[in-house]
Amino acid sequence: MTKTPLKQGEFYQRDRRWHPPAYDKDYKTSVARSPKLSLISLENTPSEIAGPRFGHGDLTAHDNDLLSNYAQPDQSPIGERIIVHGRVLDENARPVPNTLVEIWQANASGRYRHKKDTYLGSIDPNFGGCGRTMTDENGYYYFRTVKPGAYPWRNWVNDWRPAHIHVSVFGSGFAQRLITQLYFEGDPLVKTCPIVATIPDPEAIEQLIAKLDMNATIPLDTIAYKFDIVLRGRRSTLFENRLEGN
Amino acid sequence: MPQSLEYLKETPSQTAGPYVHIGLAPGAAGFQIYDQELGQDIAGPNAKGERIRVEGLVIDGTGSPVKDVLLEVWQANAEGIYPHPEHAGHDTVEEGFRGWGRVITNFETGAWAFDTVKPGALMGRNGEMMAPHINLWIVARGINVGLNTRLYFEDEAEANATDPIINVIEWEKRRETLIAKRSERDGQTVYRFDIRLQGDDETVFFDI
Numbered sequence: 001m002t003k004t005p006l007k008q009g010e011f012y013q014r015d016r017r018w019h020p021p022a023y024d025k026d027y028k029t030s031v032a033r034s035p036k037l038s039l040i041s042l043e044n045t046p047s048e049i050a051g052p053r054f055g056h057g058d059l060t061a062h063d064n065d066l067l068s069n070y071a072q073p074d075q076s077p078i079g080e081r082i083i084v085h086g087r088v089l090d091e092n093a094r095p096v097p098n099t100l101v102e103i104w105q106a107n108a109s110g111r112y113r114h115k116k117d118t119y120l121g122s123i124d125p126n127f128g129g130c131g132r133t134m135t136d137e138n139g140y141y142y143f144r145t146v147k148p149g150a151y152p153w154r155n156w157v158n159d160w161r162p163a164h165i166h167v168s169v170f171g172s173g174f175a176q177r178l179i180t181q182l183y184f185e186g187d188p189l190v191k192t193c194p195i196v197a198t199i200p201d202p203e204a205i206e207q208l209i210a211k212l213d214m215n216a217t218i219p220l221d222t223i224a225y226k227f228d229i230v231l232r233g234r235r236s237t238l239f240e241n242r243l244e245g246n
Numbered sequence: 247m248p249q250s251l252e253y254l255k256e257t258p259s260q261t262a263g264p265y266v267h268i269g270l271a272p273g274a275a276g277f278q279i280y281d282q283e284l285g286q287d288i289a290g291p292n293a294k295g296e297r298i299r300v301e302g303l304v305i306d307g308t309g310s311p312v313k314d315v316l317l318e319v320w321q322a323n324a325e326g327i328y329p330h331p332e333h334a335g336h337d338t339v340e341e342g343f344r345g346w347g348r349v350i351t352n353f354e355t356g357a358w359a360f361d362t363v364k365p366g367a368l369m370g371r372n373g374e375m376m377a378p379h380i381n382l383w384i385v386a387r388g389i390n391v392g393l394n395t396r397l398y399f400e401d402e403a404e405a406n407a408t409d410p411i412i413n414v415i416e417w418e419k420r421r422e423t424l425i426a427k428r429s430e431r432d433g434q435t436v437y438r439f440d441i442r443l444q445g446d447d448e449t450v451f452f453d454i
Contacts, residue, residue, distance in 0.1 A: 013453075014256065014453065015255070015256065016391075016453065018255055018256065018258055019256075019258050019259050019390070019391050020258065020259065020260070020390035020391065021390065022389070022390055022391065024390065027261075027388070027390070029261075029387050029388030030261075030388045030389070030390060031307070031388075032306040032307035032308050032310075032388070032443075032444060033306050033307070033312065033386065033387075033388035033389055033443050033444070034307075034388075034389075034390075034443070034444060035393070035443060035444055035448055035449075035451050036307075036444050036445075036448060037420075037448050039451050039452060039453035040414060040415055040450055040451070040452050040453065041452070041453045042411060042414065042452045042453065042454050043371060044454065045370040045371055045376060045411070046328060046332075046333055046368060046369070046370070047320070047322075047328075047368075047370075047376070047379070047381050047396075048381075048454045049332065050328035050330035050332060050333050051320065051330065051346075052320060052329075052330075052344060052345065052346030053329065053330065053331075054284070058282065058284060060280070060281050063280060069279060070277075070279055089254060090254075091253050091254045091255070091256060092253065092254075093252065093253075093254050100284075102269050102270060103269060104265065104266070104268040104269025104270075112265045112268060112275075113268060113275065113276070113277055114264075114265045114267065114268050114275040114276065115275060115276040115353075116264060116265070116314070116353065117264075117265060128268075128272070128277060128279045129268050130268050130269045130272055130279060132280075132284075166260075166262065166263060166265075166266070166269055168262075168269060168270060174320045174381060174383070174454075175454045177318070177383055177392060178256075178257060178259060178392075179259060179260070179261075179262045179266075179385055179392060180257055180258065180259055180260045181260040181261075181263075195260060195261060196260075198260075198261075198390050199258050199260075203255075204255070204258040205258075207255065207257055207258060208257070208258065208260070229257050230254045230255060230256050230257045231256065231257070232256050233253065233254075
């Protein structure tokens with residue numbers, strides 16, 4: 001798709017049938033936390049088109065390296081060493097540059113470093129479980145971490161979350177704000193998970209499954225998974241929308 | 247060959263889960279990892295305008311406070327300007343005014359609060375003025391797609407009456423759910439804004 005010199009307008013409307021519905025009886029926590037009345041649809045104003053900006057001054061160099069950002073000197077966390085990398089794009093397939101990507105996850109034994117997590121899995125003294133980075137000018141980002149473990153959670157009696165990494169992305173406008181979860185190719189727990197299953201369309205679920213990427217794997221060192229993220233695209237205004245009101 | 251539309255689909259949302267703090271507010275999860283956590287100071291030291299505190303609860307369909315929620319705040323400065331390169335006048339925004347912040351609840355009570363400055367009115371679409379407002383985005387375990395709402399101010403009744411967003415809400419009774427109540431406490435202006443996810447007086451949430 002070619003670049004246009006035309007002024008950028010509103011974001012494309014969010015496809016609410018592609019996203020999970022607020023209410024899903026099989027994800028029990030959603031039952032009392034889901035609005036019952038319809039969302040009120042708004043045409044974008046500057047409040048939605050603008051959004052917070054971040055710079056490299058907000059981060060430090062190793063914030064995206066979960067193998068080292070909480071480890072003692074000369075130590076590293078236990079677990080399968082992985083690279084998670086990809087691009088942040090918009091629905092027009094254009095890269096989203098200089099945007100903040102944040103992740104958090106359980107350690108290799110399925111335990112979170114959180115005062116509210118009491119699972120039997122061990123805390124790893126060398127693993128914090130969070131990282132953050134900015135996409136480069138091509139929308140590219142990467143993290144180093146360990147592959148998280150599966151863990152049980154209270155929903156039905158015997159529910160287990162597939163290995164996953166939580167991902168938070170901004171984009172350029174507040175309307176693009178997104179939190180999602182990354183799953184791993186080949187994990188049999190993906191098919192059993194009520195949280196995954198809140199997404200109605202199997203093709204949409206496929207979008208959350210990171211692919212093993214042997215070409216980006218570092219031999220004798222770290223296995224790579226590729227995960228592209230797509231944020232809402234923007235209209236190119238053929239006609240003046242008078243967003244600023246002038 | 248048939249014509250094709252080469253658009254991508256937006257990545258679908260998933261719940262932020264109960265441990266959202268690890269990623270977005272690790273100090274609250276119980277550990278220090280970053281030199282500087284993001285979203286701790288919305289207005290910064292140089293912002294002009296009235297200093298205010300906003301506080302409230304997020305309440306679920308059983309009437310109970312939600313204790314593991316995270317809110318993000320996004321607002322203009324007192325002049326009604328966002329610190330964003332596409333917003334006219336953005337180069338006049340005070341240094342250190344980010345207009346954005348993160349707010350977490352007390353894990354025992356569900357109470358949350360943030361300090362900022364009261365935003366100014368700003369132009370919306372088609373030359374219509376929008377009343378001063380703060381945009382909120384709410385994520386938590388059990389919330390599958392982050393919820394967007396707006397906080398308006400009780401003492402801006404005149405501006406609220408003509409606000410194009412408030413007026414898009416067909417049910418006048420529901421408009422009240424977006425109005426924060428003003429009071430004074432120890433010389434400080436406090437606005438109360440409870441968010442009801444479900445049930446009687448369910449807060450208006452927007453598909454933006």
